Amino acid sequence: MAPDSSSAQSRSVSVDDSGVRRVLADGTEESVTWSDLSAVVVRVIPESPWQEDVFLMLAGSDGTGTAVPSGDPAADALIERLQTLPGFDHDTFVEAMTTDADQAYVVWRAN
Numbered sequence: 001m002a003p004d005s006s007s008a009q010s011r012s013v014s015v016d017d018s019g020v021r022r023v024l025a026d027g028t029e030e031s032v033t034w035s036d037l038s039a040v041v042v043r044v045i046p047e048s049p050w051q052e053d054v055f056l057m058l059a060g061s062d063g064t065g066t067a068v069p070s071g072d073p074a075a076d077a078l079i080e081r082l083q084t085l086p087g088f089d090h091d092t093f094v095e096a097m098t099t100d101a102d103q104a105y106v107v108w109r110a111n
Contacts, residue, residue, distance in 0.1 A: 030066035
């Protein structure tokens with residue numbers, strides 16, 4: 001997914017008791033339910049200061065999922081919810097959110 005692609009831009013992101021749903025500018029929907037969540041990855045893609053460079057990637061056990069830009073208005077609610085997952089790696093999360101390394105950080109996996 002190219003961060004600067006107009007089709008990859010979020011139209012809306014919702015976080016609720018069932019899961020996370022992201023509607024892209026082209027109308028495509030991505031989603032993952034909490035019950036199907038298998039992994040959470042923070043992907044850092046160094047870009048210019050004017051482009052999104054950190055994405056919260058949520059993988060479902062069925063191969064579906066979504067990537068939420070950390071600058072999205074719903075990201076704070078998402079982060080709060082993710083941090084309550086049993087075994088969430090808070091140290092790795094802080095490292096990922098404060099680096100400019102081009103890297104993916106696994107912060108949670110389902111058992």
